[in-house]
Amino acid sequence: MNPRGAETRNHDREAAELVRRVGQGDEEAFSRLYDLYSPLLFSLAWRMLGQQAEAEDALQEVMLHVWRKASSYDPTKASARTWLIILARSRCLDRLRRRGVVSRRELPMTQEAFDPPEDRVMAMGEMEQEELRLRVRAALKSLPEPQRRALEAAYFDDLTQAEISARTGEPLGTVKTRMRLGMLKLAELLRGEEKS
């Protein structure tokens, strides 16, 4: 078994247990869950919203939602990590759509995204997350660039396939195919590693 896959599963199990305890009103578990996931959710919010202040507000909104709704989390439907990320992205999309205009910073997945993390001491959970971060970046980097860009535009910038098509000048069908192939390839790369 790949030790990295095992670590990820341990991490997922810990997150699921923490969410379960948060659902019972356990503040200590909430604090630990915040420590584990706030950097990831905050980074995502900042990337999508482009402003620190709004990213802070979005993170606070997400974490308070987690506190109130953790008891409704169903581990058979998604991992705790996925649940948290979907929740955060969904809140950011709401905020973007409320703005009405695309005034956010549009940050393409340039070198900045692939730079190594700053050198500092990390806790165990953070190390696992950092490792996952490196794996996701490596997997994304291995995708053909048009596929990668299409996925980023849809996921982070809330662009529809038609909008991406208009922006790139490529046929709608090509955009859709690129996104589908990109997602399947990404799933294969990331899952394959865990299963091996």
Place this chain on the structure above:
Amino acid sequence: MSEKKEDFTSESLNIPSRLFEETSSLLAYAVPSRRPPSRLKTRVMAALKPEPPAPALARWATAAALTVLLLCPLLLRPALPLSLLSSKGTVTISGGAVQVSPEAEALLGIGGRAVLKLSHGARAVIRRRGRLIEVQLKEGWALSAVRPGTSYRVATDFGSAEALGTTFIVKAENTRAYVCICRGKLLLSGPFPSGEISAAHHYDVFLAPPQPPVPAGATGSMEGHSDVETDSLNRLLSF
């Protein structure tokens, strides 16, 4: 609200939903890692505790007491007179909260007692605490000229600078604050031993608790302001 329909979905891409969700959520890991400020956790944890349910009478009494408490300061103390003297770029003012966009500047008069220039994406809340005028600087730069005898303070997460008849600038950074006394005297306080700094012509320090303030030296000398700027602010104090 936009009518836009998201089509980055498992149905649209014809991918099994669980596989789509697990994989797409991993894209979140592709962004550069940023840590939220530690004060945010304090804010979130403080928001967890719901108000305990109170009996109806107690609730009514509490509400009445709160109303009196809230109204008293308003009745007894005039509102903080805040005026926008000039601005450049996008400036948002709501009550005492002021936010300027990264390229913008706002020049504010505070009751004829102080002139405050906010810039470099500054976010600040200006409020009165008794006799004290307090500027809570969350981000960016705040250059202040303060009339002697005015009780005035710029507070950051890393400590505060209180005017003792002076012109000074404060910059809130991510892990520390920068303070430059342009002329006059300042009282620095925070999670470190309080102390005064004074200068006839610019002296700057970094506040990075728990260490005591350290001179900025060459790395911070006269950052973000000039004599011309401080002179123009001082002239405005006679408005």
